[in-house]
Amino acid sequence: MTPPAQQQLFDDDPLPWELAAEEDVECAEVVFNRPMEQAFSYLVPEAWRGKLRAGQRVRCPFGRGNRPTTGYCVGFSRPKNAGKLKSLLEVIDREPLLNQHMLDLTQWIGERYLCSWGQALNTIIPAGVKNYAGTRMRTYFSIDEEALTRLGETNLPTKQAAVIAALRAAGEPLQSKEIEQSADCGSGPVNGLKNKGILRVTRRRAAASPPSTDAVEREQDLTLNPEQRTALEQILQPLRSQKHETLLLHGVTGSGKTEVYIQTIREVVSYGRQAIVLVPEISLTPQTIRRFESRFDSVAVLHSHLTDAERHRQWKLISSGNVQVVVGARSAVFAPTTHLGLIVIDEEHETTFKQETTPRYHAREVARQRAKMAGIPLILGSATPTLESYARARRGIDQLITLKKRVSDLPLPPVSAVDVRNDPRCVSGSGIGRAIQTAIRTAVEDGGQVILFLNVRGHSPVLWCKACGEGIKCPNCDITLTWHKDRHLAMCHTCEFAIDPPKTCPRCGHAAVRYFGIGTQRLEEEVASKFPRYKCLRMDSDTMRKRGSYETALDAFRKGEVQILLGTQMIAKGLDFPNVTLVGVIDADTILHQPDIRAAERTFQLIAQVAGRAGRSSKGGRVLVQTSSPDEPAIQFATAHDYVGFVHAEIQHRREMQAPPFWHLARVILRGLYDDEVVEFANSMATVLRKAAEESDLPVRVLGPAPAPIMKLNKFYRHHFQLAAEQAETIQKLWRSVAAKLPKSSNVEYVVDVDPLNMR
Incomplete structure (x- = not known):
């Protein structure tokens, strides 16, 4: 039976419905973007046999209703009961989107992170690649040599002969406009040859010409100091012996880690291979891109601020093999490099x-x-590696390489903790205490620049009723609203709920609503009022929304057009501004007191990283850290630039808690519109897992359930529990052994977060 005709992606492909004899039937193994682990077998129509390859997308009839559904071909088989199988409806991609290496990687992701293979595949391929953004179907002409011989080339008119000559000179199919330009003719000769059957017509997708870019001035490699040369030689050993090894480059801020990366990559490129460099923040990407573009011939970029068309263009460029270095954020780890020789993750500690x-x-x-x-x-x-990475290196699993000094022997800036409990200005609500205010004035009057770090957006992060003592919370989330003065709105930073600032308390009705706390907007106002002669620039997710805003802001600061730069964590790492002589941490306690096992580690990392922005030239620099907890070990170790001391103290605490890096965790987060249903479902799921762990004698602890730290989020009530074991594989084995037996609910959803970092 012939199925109804349907639209095809490639106009020159036939509609393949006829099947061969059952013993010769080839079946495609297909996975879908659904939480199902198994692959499904589909008959491959004869016209596609030998052409369909693993890594291409296909459309298949799925489920009882045979609804056309997009899936991913991951392999082939020849089952005995092929006659009972459904047939593929369509092949979507002309070429595979992923090679076998990347298919194997995505299968590993599904196993490691307890999701389906199809979900992993769907995530790593950008939307712009899947929808062919920036391309359209175009018509191409080529010569049918048999028809030309039959009709006689010598009988062609002059203009038609010129068209044939132009196509032969090109050596590939051309569009009509390209032929007309090369042959110096109009469309008539092309149409005439097409009507005679001498020109073969095909249609395929083609991208528009990429926009022109400004040339980057080339730079020479810098001279390495002895520490850098030693580090480079250590890295080149596994590279030259062509073996896998993970190398942890622990270098203090300003020690020249990036130059070591670049000179390592130069060696990789000399072998005709490619490198991937991951950076944590989009704000770091422009600076990193410039450095690599000044050293290498071809650099591709992948990050979330690209348009779909740009991302598709970069993806195709990388997969062509004509790129030496790929620079990008998290998803660039999936770049379709054809000759990968090295991966670098800068600031590896970043969440x-x-x-x-x-x-x-x-x-x-x-x-x-x-x-x-x-x-x-x-x-x-990293200057502050995660405890997990450092522990692996100390145990000898990975190789530890250390850079203890800054380049040119510049000293690390002195860091001082300022106790705000003894500062009357801070006690009265000011963000800038006496010590930092005096230091700012001294720095800018001496021609230096200042960075102020505060990891809180908005004007006032707390709306509070003086009459009843309750915070004004988002109706959808268990979070206090933040006052954004520039928008005249009280906003939730989680669900984007926004209202006009309430004049009366929604709980008690009294006109006693007060604004408390300091965010970056309020800090900007305070800086402007205290230092009106100097230009201040704020960088946070509210001000950096426009395309190109990161580059513009950082370029203005680099040129000295801005004297004071303030912002959230996007200014805390990786940036290199030699004229910065003062860094001020306005509130070092914002992370320290959160209910999170990594709170101390993150506090240490943030202080150490932002402190590293100062003193990067002969001008020197200093760092002031405002805190109400100056005796906390994380702050004391950070002010002493003592990473190793912090690790030794924190690692003992983690061991006692049976927490990472000694134990592995998987967090199960459940949510629903009704709290009692979520509680009941969470308890029953945890019970099944506990029982399975006991019966199978798997050493997995089930911790909880309990309300999530933010119990209500986007109108959903949330509870969670954790699975803890010394080996990650033990948790995977337990979960997969009971996945089919877990209770089901149409009203409660759940996700599994393996090795969770965000515990909210």
Whole structure:
């Protein structure tokens, strides 16, 4: 029976419906973007046999209703009961979107992060690539040599002969306009040859010409100091021996880690291979791109601020093999490089390398697996490595390389903790205490620049009723609203709920609503009022919304047009401004007191990283850290630039808590519109897992359930529990052994977060 005609992607492909004899039937194994682990077998119509390849998308009839559904071909088989199988409806892609290496990697992601293979595949291929953004179907002409011989080339008119000559000179099919330009003719000769059957017509997708870019001035490699040369030689050993090894480059801020990366990549490129460099923040990308473009001939970029068309163009350029270096954020770990020789993750400690939607992968671990599969080195660089990475290096699993000094022997800036409990200005609500105010004035009057760090957006982060003592919370979330003065709105930073600032308390009705706390907007006002002669620029997610805003802001600061730069964590790492002589941390306690096992580690990392922005030239610099907890070990170790001391103290605490890096965690988060249903479902799921762990004698602890720290989010009530074990594989084994037996509910959803970083 012939199915109804349907629209095809490629006009020159036939509609393939006839099937061969059953013993010769080839079946495609297809996975879907759904939480189902198994692959489904579909008959491959004869016209597609030998043409369909793993890594291409296909459309298949799925489910009882045979609804056309897009899936991914991941392999082939020849089942005995092929006659009972459904047939593929359509092949979507002319060429595979992924090679076998990337298919194997995505299968590993599904196993490691407890999601389906199809979900992993759907995540790593950008939307712009899947919908062919920036392209359209175009008509191409080529010569049918048999028809030309039959009709006689000598009998062609002059203009038609010129068309034939132009096509032969090109050596490939051309569009009509290209032929007309080369043959110096109009459309008539082309149409005439087409009507005679001498020109073969095909249609395929083609991209528009890429926009022109400004040339970047080339720079020479810098001279390495002895520490950098030693580090480079250590990295080149596994590179030259062509074996996989993970190398942790622990270098203090300003020690020249990037130059070590660049000179390592130069060696990789000399072998005709490619490198991937991951950076944590889009704000770092322009600076990093400029550095690499000044050293290498071809650099591609992948990050979330690209349009779909730009992302598709970059993806195709990378997959062509004509790119030496790929620079990007988390998703660039999936760049379709054809000759990968090295992966570098800069600022490897950053939490932005963890994906917060399914599949909840960590780019560091994916990079480790990709490098292992390819047999190439992986470099992890940071001044403040995660405890997990440092512990692996100390145990000898990875190689530890240390840069203890800054380039040119510049000293690390002195860091002082300022106790705001003893500062009357801070006690009365000011963000800038006496010590920082005096230091700012001294720095700018001496021609230096200042960075002020505050990891809180908005004007006032707390709306509070003086009469009843309650905070004014978002109706959808268990979060206090933040006052955004520039928009005249009280907003929720989670669900974007926004209202006019309430004049009366919604709980008690009294006109006693007060604004408390300091955000970046209020800090900007305070700086402007205290230092009106100097230009101040704020960088946070509210001001950096426009395309190109990062580049514009950082360029203005680099040129000295701005004297005071303030912002959130996007200014805390990786930026290199030699004229910065003062860094002020306005509130070091914003993360320290959160209910999170990594709170101390993140506090130390933020202070150390933002402190590293100062003193990067002969002018020197200093750092002032305002805190109400100056005796906390994390702050004391940070002010002393003592990473190793902090690690030794924190690692003992983690061991006692049976927490990472000694134990692995998987967090199950459940949500629903009704709290009692979520509680009941969470309890029943945890009970099934506990029982399965006991019966199978798997050493997995089930912790909880309990209300999530933010119990209500986007109108959903949330509860969670954790699975803890010394080996990640133990948790995977337990989960997969009971996945089919877990209770079901149409009213409660759940996700599994393996190695969670965000515990809210």
